[in-house]
Amino acid sequence: MVEAVDVALLLLLCVAALTIIRQQNLFAAVMLAGIYSLLSAGLFVVMDAVDVAFTEAAVGAGISTVLMLGTLALVGHQERKPKHRPILPLLVVVITGGVLVYGTLDMPPFGDPANPIHHHVAPHYLEESEHEIGIPNVVTSVLASYRGYDTMGETTVVFAAVVGVLLLLARGPRPRRVLVNGSWTTVAREEDAPELEGDDA
Amino acid sequence: MHDRVILRVGAKILIPFILLFALYVQFHGDFGPGGGFQAGVIFAAGFILYALVYGLGTAKRALPPTAVYVCSALGVLIYAGVGYLTLALGGDFLAYNVLAHDPEHGQELGILLVELGVLVTVFGSMVAIFYAFAGRRKVQA
Numbered sequence: 617m618v619e620a621v622d623v624a625l626l627l628l629l630c631v632a633a634l635t636i637i638r639q640q641n642l643f644a645a646v647m648l649a650g651i652y653s654l655l656s657a658g659l660f661v662v663m664d665a666v667d668v669a670f671t672e673a674a675v676g677a678g679i680s681t682v683l684m685l686g687t688l689a690l691v692g693h694q695e696r697k698p699k700h701r702p703i704l705p706l707l708v709v710v711i712t713g714g715v716l717v718y719g720t721l722d723m724p725p726f727g728d729p730a731n732p733i734h735h736h737v738a739p740h741y742l743e744e745s746e747h748e749i750g751i752p753n754v755v756t757s758v759l760a761s762y763r764g765y766d767t768m769g770e771t772t773v774v775f776a777a778v779v780g781v782l783l784l785l786a787r788g789p790r791p792r793r794v795l796v797n798g799s800w801t802t803v804a805r806e807e808d809a810p811e812l813e814g815d816d817a
Numbered sequence: 818m819h820d821r822v823i824l825r826v827g828a829k830i831l832i833p834f835i836l837l838f839a840l841y842v843q844f845h846g847d848f849g850p851g852g853g854f855q856a857g858v859i860f861a862a863g864f865i866l867y868a869l870v871y872g873l874g875t876a877k878r879a880l881p882p883t884a885v886y887v888c889s890a891l892g893v894l895i896y897a898g899v900g901y902l903t904l905a906l907g908g909d910f911l912a913y914n915v916l917a918h919d920p921e922h923g924q925e926l927g928i929l930l931v932e933l934g935v936l937v938t939v940f941g942s943m944v945a946i947f948y949a950f951a952g953r954r955k956v957q958a
Contacts, residue, residue, distance in 0.1 A: 667850045667851070667852070667855075670850050670851060674855050674858040675854075675858050678859075679861065679862060679865070679947075682865055682869075682947065683946060683947065686947065686950035686951050687950060690953055748920075749921070749924045750922075750924055751847040751924070751928065752847065752848050753848055753849060755850070755852075756846050756847055756928065760928040760931050760932055761913060764911035764931060765911060767896075768893075768897065768911070768931070770854075771892060771893055771896050771935050772893055774889070774938055774939055775890060775938055775942060778889045778942040778945045781945070781946050782886070782949055785950065
């Protein structure tokens, strides 16, 4: 039964991916990308990774789609016809994909209790976190306590992403000093950058 | 979208529940799926829905960009601050046992605080990125 669900979800994933590639209308492509994320979230639920599924559904299907639509509002809805035939990129992608698939052949079978990953720290977390941390959800114990350093790094990465986006997209609200006719004058933001700052979405 | 009555009324009904659900996800992360990342994104999604339906200007009046930028930095500070607090109390960095008399309570308190930090940063970051994208006008081709 679970296999049938897996096969159905994977088939739908393939259909969504192929449709995104074929799609010339970027609005439809963005919507399909959201559906793709939602299907992946379903796949994660089937694999019992509910926390990951939750994140995928919220970030991939929710916020990403909104940000993509925000980008489309800036760049237009229609994809331009490519000027050349992308044979070389196709070749690179096919070879890379083939190598990745070849790499998965060496992976231990999914869910096998003999897998190395189940014999390192996982038994300790599963057996001891109830007494050491005292909260029932082991995922949260690992995320916030055992691996607190990593989560702090992830939080910092999110912050760094914002700094990057703001540096690229948003000009600071401060007025600027510019050199006009040999003397420094302060220029307000609106005059300086008239193409920015809509009052309405 | 100012003239879409159904959207405006529907959003008005939905948004409080979305924000409440985000808080549920945040504080229920100890017992079920969820935590700071998911809660932050859901909270931001609720607010972005408000901005989409009622306009960016209204949203910026409710939550100025400066407050959003402060949020995304504040969360990291809360997180790292908990680490320095445990250092000051004589433990290792981010070893929460020293935060309370009972190690388990210390762990629960520490996790609550760092998840709060994650929530604040993720919420601030998502809204800041949305402001940055939505605040630009279309490029004249």
